[in-house]
Amino acid sequence: MHTNYTTDEEIEEMRKAIRLEMKRQSDSGLRAKNKLRMLIKTAGQILFFLIVILLSYSVVSAGLARSRGEVPDILGFNLFVVESGSMEPTFNIGAVIICRRPGNPEKLKVNDIVTFKNLSGDIVTHRIVEVVRDDAGNTAYRTKGDNPRNSVDPELLTPDRVISVFVAKIPLT
Amino acid sequence: MKSFMIRYDQSAQFENVVLMENVSSCEYFLFDDNEKRPVLEGIDLLVRKGEAWGITGRSSYEIKLLLEIMANIRPYEKGRCVLIERGMLRLKRLILKHVFYICTSEMLYNNMNVLEFLVFAMKKLSRNTVELQHQLFEFIIDIGLGYLSLTLNKVLTKEERAVVTLIAAAYSDSAMIVFNFPDYDFNDVLVDAISKIALFAREKGKSLILGTKNSRLIEKACSHTAVIADGKIIFKGDVREFCVKYDNIAVVIRDKNLEYLQDMLLPLLAGHKLTIKDGSLLISTEDSGPDSPAYIFSKISEAGIFPEYMHINPKTVSNALEEIFARYDLQKQLL
Numbered sequence: 001m002h003t004n005y006t007t008d009e010e011i012e013e014m015r016k017a018i019r020l021e022m023k024r025q026s027d028s029g030l031r032a033k034n035k036l037r038m039l040i041k042t043a044g045q046i047l048f049f050l051i052v053i054l055l056s057y058s059v060v061s062a063g064l065a066r067s068r069g070e071v072p073d074i075l076g077f078n079l080f081v082v083e084s085g086s087m088e089p090t091f092n093i094g095a096v097i098i099c100r101r102p103g104n105p106e107k108l109k110v111n112d113i114v115t116f117k118n119l120s121g122d123i124v125t126h127r128i129v130e131v132v133r134d135d136a137g138n139t140a141y142r143t144k145g146d147n148p149r150n151s152v153d154p155e156l157l158t159p160d161r162v163i164s165v166f167v168a169k170i171p172l173t
Numbered sequence: 174m175k176s177f178m179i180r181y182d183q184s185a186q187f188e189n190v191v192l193m194e195n196v197s198s199c200e201y202f203l204f205d206d207n208e209k210r211p212v213l214e215g216i217d218l219l220v221r222k223g224e225a226w227g228i229t230g231r232s233s234y235e236i237k238l239l240l241e242i243m244a245n246i247r248p249y250e251k252g253r254c255v256l257i258e259r260g261m262l263r264l265k266r267l268i269l270k271h272v273f274y275i276c277t278s279e280m281l282y283n284n285m286n287v288l289e290f291l292v293f294a295m296k297k298l299s300r301n302t303v304e305l306q307h308q309l310f311e312f313i314i315d316i317g318l319g320y321l322s323l324t325l326n327k328v329l330t331k332e333e334r335a336v337v338t339l340i341a342a343a344y345s346d347s348a349m350i351v352f353n354f355p356d357y358d359f360n361d362v363l364v365d366a367i368s369k370i371a372l373f374a375r376e377k378g379k380s381l382i383l384g385t386k387n388s389r390l391i392e393k394a395c396s397h398t399a400v401i402a403d404g405k406i407i408f409k410g411d412v413r414e415f416c417v418k419y420d421n422i423a424v425v426i427r428d429k430n431l432e433y434l435q436d437m438l439l440p441l442l443a444g445h446k447l448t449i450k451d452g453s454l455l456i457s458t459e460d461s462g463p464d465s466p467a468y469i470f471s472k473i474s475e476a477g478i479f480p481e482y483m484h485i486n487p488k489t490v491s492n493a494l495e496e497i498f499a500r501y502d503l504q505k506q507l508l
Contacts, residue, residue, distance in 0.1 A: 011314065014288075014323060018310060021303045036302055048229040 039157060071123070071163055076101045078164050080125060086145030087113075087125060091169060097125065099164035106139050106159045113166035114143065116157055123163065124153075132156060178254040187258045190349050191220035191243050196252035198238055198404075211250065212238055214404045220397075222348070225371045225381040227412070228333040229393030230401030231498065233355040236384040237276075239401065240353040243382060244274040257348055273347035276354070278334035280341075283327035287337050288314065290326055294341045313340070316369040317362055332357050336366055343374040349372060351386040361389070368394035388491035392416075402501050412490065416492065419493035419500075420486065421446075424469045427482040435479060441472045457487075 061070035070076050072097070078099045091097060091114075092147040099115050102108060108128055116127045129152060130142040141155040186400060198213040212235055220226050230236050241247040242254060243462050243473070244372070257271050281290050288472065291309045299305035313322045321333055329337065335354055352367075359367065371394040391398050391412060399409040408415060423445075428434055431454045435447050438456070446457040456469055466479040466485045484496060 001225045004324060005320045008319075011319050014310065018303065018307045022307060025301075025303055038300065043292050 022100050086147050087146045090146040094169040098167045100167050102165045105162040115163045116161045119155055188222055189258055190222055193218040196249050198253055199248055200251045210492040212404055222352050222380055223373055223375045223378055225395045227383045227395035227398045229386055229478045236355040237353055240351050244272050244351040246267055247288055247406055271348045273342040273350045275338045275352050276305045278331040281326040281334050281340045286323050286325050287321050290340055295344045316366040318366050326486050332359050332363055336363050339370050343370050348379055350381045354383045355386050361505040362416055364393055380401050388494055392490040407501055416488035416493045419496040420488040421457040422455045422486040422492050423458050423466045424456040425484055425486050426480045428480040441476055
């Protein structure tokens with residue numbers, strides 16, 4: 001046999017070294033770490049697929065909502081782009097805001113920012129400045145844009161016209 | 174053999190790994206009288222999942238070319254060739270993911286030893302490198318190549334390097350391994366190792382196609398064989414069936430005086446052929462003669478002849494190949 005070939009002693013030494021390394025791994029919990037890594041990886045993959053499914057669903061549902069003349073909605077949340085300066089400095093023109101469907105449109109409070117349809121059919125986002133109740137117990141809201149140049153809106157907002165309530169503004173928009 | 178925990182692609186539900194129907198090569202042999210014939214012509218072959226085929230013949234070029242067509246390396250002129258039930262790409266020389274093609278022993282890194290190379294090559298299939306290293310190391314020892322395990326790749330012979338690459342192929346996720354070395358001279362240790370690797374690969378559902386002229390390799394490592402002569406397949410099927418069909422030697426006798434024994438036995442064993450080869454007297458059964466070794470033994474003992482050594486021929490691929498080629502040549506002369 002060629003002198004450079006592996007000897008039995010070298011094989012035995014290598015075997016010992018591998019066993020030692022395996023023992024060290026199992027002692028130091030590397031196996032557990034590997035399992036955790038595997039778990040995280042699997043969870044990541046599941047999350048990725050969920051996001052893909054969600055995005056696909058959003059695109060389809062947004063298309064359908066638009067075709068019906070409704071506001072697109074993803075799992076109860078809406079995205080709006082601010083098109084006027086009536087809410088400056090809270091929202092600048094072009095800002096993207098996330099809103100959600102209100103649980104009970106009759107129970108909104110002063111300072112809530114709401115998106116609603118005005119009587120002309122335009123979609124407006126303004127702040128509630130007063131909750132008005134009549135003798136029969138019906139609720140309505142007086143709204144106003146945050147821009148100091150704005151006066152309160154001339155018409156009262158009835159709960160049935162409330163589309164959603166402001167949740168967050170997407171940064172840098 | 175130890176159990177292995179590496180991930181394999183077992184999801185693929187297919188049965189036929191290679192299906193060749195009436196395939197003829199684009200390459201031709203040109204003869205003196207300007208006559209030409211395709212190097213391979215009318216090849217029909219079906220390799221199923223988990224089978225190991227030994228493709229053999231007298232011409233290394235024919236064997237090599239057939240395996241190259243199977244591995245999508247070369248185009249073919251006529252016929253149909255389907256790999257893993259997916260069809261073949263028009264774009265040739267493209268390495269297909271499901272085919273592990275080995276045709277050179279230069280696939281190893283010279284700066285690594287055998288174990289390092291195999292761990293490096295297989296790392297993506299296992300999350301735990303130490304576990305992988307352990308499995309590969311024990312596997313190399315199990316197949317009788319422990320003496321190569323920590324040896325630098327650069328000092329290995331080309332045959333040893335080819336076998337190391339075959340280990341990597343057996344561990345890979347490719348469903349089909351093509352091992353194209355008809356001219357390599359594998360020694361007994363390497364033949365044993367290849368047979369164990371073949372068994373391991375077949376257990377994992379892989380198919381192995383060996384291009385070889387080594388009859389012992391076919392005998393030990395293959396479940397099936399195909400014999401090519403003049404560009405055509407003259408036999409294809411089970412290796413045992415091939416040996417039984419073509420190896421007609423019934424009894425082998427060894428003695429100091431073989432010529433004398435031959436003269437004595439010739440009149441006693443009508444319907445048998447007696448030939449002296451490599452220091453042995455071979456008693457073959459002709460088509461019409463009784464083929465039982467018991468009959469031959471009884472005739473010899475009845476005559477009061479007691480050779481020094483006598484045994485039943487275990488039926489070998491080597492003898493069968495010799496016979497099939499002899500019959501083929503005879504048939505050609507008669508035509």
